[in-house]
Amino acid sequence: MQFIDQARIAVRAGRGGDGIMAFRREKYVPAGGPSGGDGGRGGDVLLEADANLQTLLDFHYRRLFAADDGTKGGANRCSGPSGHHLVIKVPCGTEVRDARTTILLGDLTSPGESLLVAAGGRGGLGNAHYLSNRNRAPEKFTEGKEGESWLLQLELKLLAEVGIIGLPNAGKSTLIAVLSAARPKIADYPFTTLVPNLGVVRRPSGDGTVFADIPGLIAGASRGAGLGHAFLRHIERTRVLIHLLDAGSEDVVADLKVVEAELTAYGHGLEGRPRLVVLNKIDVVPPEELEALADTVSQHCGGYRPLLISAATSKGLDALLVEVWNQLKELDEAQRILENSSTPLLAPHQSS
Ligand SMILES: Nc1nc2c(ncn2[C@@H]2O[C@H](COP(=O)(O)OP(=O)(O)OP(=O)(O)O)[C@@H](O)[C@H]2O)c(=O)[nH]1
Numbered sequence: 001m002q003f004i005d006q007a008r009i010a011v012r013a014g015r016g017g018d019g020i021m022a023f024r025r026e027k028y029v030p031a032g033g034p035s036g037g038d039g040g041r042g043g044d045v046l047l048e049a050d051a052n053l054q055t056l057l058d059f060h061y062r063r064l065f066a067a068d069d070g071t072k073g074g075a076n077r078c079s080g081p082s083g084h085h086l087v088i089k090v091p092c093g094t095e096v097r098d099a100r101t102t103i104l105l106g107d108l109t110s111p112g113e114s115l116l117v118a119a120g121g122r123g124g125l126g127n128a129h130y131l132s133n134r135n136r137a138p139e140k141f142t143e144g145k146e147g148e149s150w151l152l153q154l155e156l157k158l159l160a161e162v163g164i165i166g167l168p169n170a171g172k173s174t175l176i177a178v179l180s181a182a183r184p185k186i187a188d189y190p191f192t193t194l195v196p197n198l199g200v201v202r203r204p205s206g207d208g209t210v211f212a213d214i215p216g217l218i219a220g221a222s223r224g225a226g227l228g229h230a231f232l233r234h235i236e237r238t239r240v241l242i243h244l245l246d247a248g249s250e251d252v253v254a255d256l257k258v259v260e261a262e263l264t265a266y267g268h269g270l271e272g273r274p275r276l277v278v279l280n281k282i283d284v285v286p287p288e289e290l291e292a293l294a295d296t297v298s299q300h301c302g303g304y305r306p307l308l309i310s311a312a313t314s315k316g317l318d319a320l321l322v323e324v325w326n327q328l329k330e331l332d333e334a335q336r337i338l339e340n341s342s343t344p345l346l347a348p349h350q351s352s
């Protein structure tokens with residue numbers, strides 16, 4: 001399946017139906033009076049998050065979405081029916097912006113969440129509406145109003161809790177393949193992965209957590225080099241990053257620095273995102289050199305020791321997952337404390 005994460009669409013709400021002019025004509029009822037009904041409202045256009053969609057691919061082929069117009073009013077004061085609303089399904093994690101101003105209109109994250117993007121026009125009034133003591137036979141009626149129309153920019157940001165990042169060939173796809181049921185392409189050359197892959201990893205509690213394997217980042221990714229830039233936005237919503245390093249690389253510390261620098265350059269809070277530094281492919285490093293390598297890496301990560309794994313031989317994966325679940329648990333707790341602290345805390349020794 002093609003992965004499309006950006007789209008532009010035009011939406012047009014329905015026009016309101018016109019009010020009409022009519023007079024009641026019945027046997028034995030002379031001068032029956034005005035009876036023109038009102039027009040129905042035009043249908044609205046709404047976007048709705050749907051958990052079954054993964055990409056914005058549908059919008060690549062269809063770009064104009066219009067809701068039904070309202071129907072004009074009828075005789076005998078009958079109001080015309082309103083136009084049906086048009087509900088457009090989008091994947092969870094879709095940000096909606098006005099394409100002209102880029103102002104954010106909404107962010108559809110949970111399934112079923114919806115956003116009104118174009119309101120239908122009001123129906124016109126029939127002449128029955130204008131009956132008054134002065135004017136017993138009004139000929140006035142109004143037309144329905146046009147519905148709103150907008151040009152929208154849709155942007156999908158994946159909702160993965162854990163992002164796996166690293167240079168090309170570090171083994172990111174191999175890792176997600178051993179941890180989950182995802183089956184991305186794995187090969188011995190850089191840029192095997194061209195689009196993010198999602199995989200669900202089971203927690204000990206049985207719940208699933210979504211991991212994302214992001215295409216390899218290279219120096220300059222934040223400015224558009226390689227494939228990284230297009231996909232850095234998908235890391236924005238992750239809560240924890242697994243930074244994978246190839247232990248067999250010539251200079252592991254240089255590799256670490258390249259990716260760290262790209263996260264900082266990209267910004268959007270990525271530089272401060274909690275992350276686990278993980279040395280992969282430890283099966284290719286002689287055991288006696290491994291400790292020294294881990295020490296060198298830890299000196300460049302604030303003293304934190306990297307986790308040691310081999311995705312290919314499934315070594316160290318349990319310990320890695322324990323660490324991931326711990327990090328997520330700590331973040332949940334921090335979040336809970338933040339939500340429960342209704343009043344801002346004063347500094348303990350603040351003098352008045
Ligand atoms: N020896 C060894 N090889 C590994 C290990 N993990 C991955 N590889 C190999 O490394 C190569 C690259 O693996 P991928 O999983 O495709 O790497 P990637 O990080 O997804 O690469 P891109 O998609 O290009 O960014 C493949 O040939 C894998 O078989 C490991 O633990 N040990």
Ligand SMILES: [Mg+2]
Pocket residue numbers: 172173174184185186192193213215
């Ligand atoms: Mg890959």
